[in-house]
Amino acid sequence: MNILITGGAGFIGSHLCDALLKRDHHITVVDNLVLGRKENIAHLLSRNDFIFIEEDLLHEEAMKSIFRQGNFDMVYHLAANSDIQKGGKDPMVDYDLTFHTTFNVLQLMKEFGIKKFFFASTSAIYGETRDVLNEDYGPLKPVSNYGAGKLASEAFISAFSSTYKIQTWITRFPNVVGERFTHGVIYDFIHKLRKNPTELEVLGNGEQCKPYVYVKDLVEGILYVIDHSNDMYNVYMLGSDTRTEVKDIARMVIEEMALDAVIRYTGGDRGWIGDVPEFRYDLAKVNSLGWHAAHDSDDSVRLAIQKALGK
Numbered sequence: 039m040n041i042l043i044t045g046g047a048g049f050i051g052s053h054l055c056d057a058l059l060k061r062d063h064h065i066t067v068v069d070n071l072v073l074g075r076k077e078n079i080a081h082l083l084s085r086n087d088f089i090f091i092e093e094d095l096l097h098e099e100a101m102k103s104i105f106r107q108g109n110f111d112m113v114y115h116l117a118a119n120s121d122i123q124k125g126g127k128d129p130m131v132d133y134d135l136t137f138h139t140t141f142n143v144l145q146l147m148k149e150f151g152i153k154k155f156f157f158a159s160t161s162a163i164y165g166e167t168r169d170v171l172n173e174d175y176g177p178l179k180p181v182s183n184y185g186a187g188k189l190a191s192e193a194f195i196s197a198f199s200s201t202y203k204i205q206t207w208i209t210r211f212p213n214v215v216g217e218r219f220t221h222g223v224i225y226d227f228i229h230k231l232r233k234n235p236t237e238l239e240v241l242g243n244g245e246q247c248k249p250y251v252y253v254k255d256l257v258e259g260i261l262y263v264i265d266h267s268n269d270m271y272n273v274y275m276l277g278s279d280t281r282t283e284v285k286d287i288a289r290m291v292i293e294e295m296a297l298d299a300v301i302r303y304t305g306g307d308r309g310w311i312g313d314v315p316e317f318r319y320d321l322a323k324v325n326s327l328g329w330h331a332a333h334d335s336d337d338s339v340r341l342a343i344q345k346a347l348g349k
């Protein structure tokens with residue numbers, strides 16, 4: 039297939055490029071590098087079956103020309119704002135990068151008659167709840183602008199899928215970890231400890247408890263869901279049904295870096311406004327399709343730390 043991946047120079051998008059190229063597809067990446075990095079896809083740039091276009095999805099004329107020439111069979115839309123704290127300070131960030139990019143891509147799909155669509159969604163659409171999250175859980179009450187941008191995106195995707203007959207796969211991820219990450223708790227802890235190896239500041243009380251999934255397991259899961267579900271509109275939770283506490287992540291990072299650092303908690307039950315202190319995934323739907331992640335949450339965290347440290 040001729041595939042467009044938006045946000046393909048980002049953390050997850052670049053792994054998806056690797057996986058789809060292994061399946062002999064032709065890939066075009068559009069990414070404006072606002073958060074992504076060219077080095078994530080540097081190893082692909084010389085290939086005949088890979089095109090990288092540095093462009094902003096909000097530039098409508100440029101995007102029209104890309105779609106006109108691309109003749110795409112399917113779009114994987116991963117571009118979004120991944121800096122949730124930044125989106126909390128300025129709501130326009132998620133309005134533009136998380137929501138408006140999605141709307142523009144949908145409009146282009148409609149205009150150019152593209153009939154297959156994948157969307158990278160998130161646990162953040164659910165907001166704050168102690169219930170176990172599944173595909174049918176509601177009401178959805180996001181507490182971050184990022185979660186709101188994703189939920190609004192899902193709403194338009196549903197409407198476009200139904201109105202313009204676009205076959206759609208949405209997978210909702212928890213925290214994704216592994217090579218090439220540029221944000222998140224493990225990334226922050228390693229960077230803080232490189233600056234000050236004697237003390238690690240942890241935002242909150244360390245009891246935040248969430249599922250973590252290793253990026254290569256996640257990408258395999260995305261492709262598994264697309265291969266094994268064929269409704270017009272397919273929604274799946276994807277990730278891990280086990281969880282890891284932030285204080286255990288702090289301990290694992292210190293241990294893997296062979297340091298003797300003291301952990302200092304800033305206090306409170308969450309790291310920042312918009313953070314969700316805990317959530318839990320019910321993966322029965324994707325499990326019944328036959329998919330399980332190869333690594334549980336603790337193993338995913340440990341592996342991601344080791345990969346980040348070049349082990």
Ligand SMILES: NC(=O)c1ccc[n+]([C@@H]2O[C@H](COP(=O)([O-])OP(=O)(O)OC[C@H]3O[C@@H](n4cnc5c(N)ncnc54)[C@H](O)[C@@H]3O)[C@@H](O)[C@H]2O)c1
Pocket residue numbers: 044045046047048049050051068069070071072073074075093094095096115116117118119120135139158159160161210211212213214215220
């Ligand atoms: N990493 C996670 O833990 C996680 C969890 C749930 C959902 N997701 C979703 O998965 C997707 C990928 O996330 P990621 O962690 O790889 O983030 P990332 O920031 O590494 O990737 C997003 C990419 O989108 C690009 N982008 C943003 N705005 C753009 C624009 N206007 N035009 C063109 N490109 C633009 C960025 O430059 C970046 O390369 C995102 O949609 C994210 O919301 C990620």
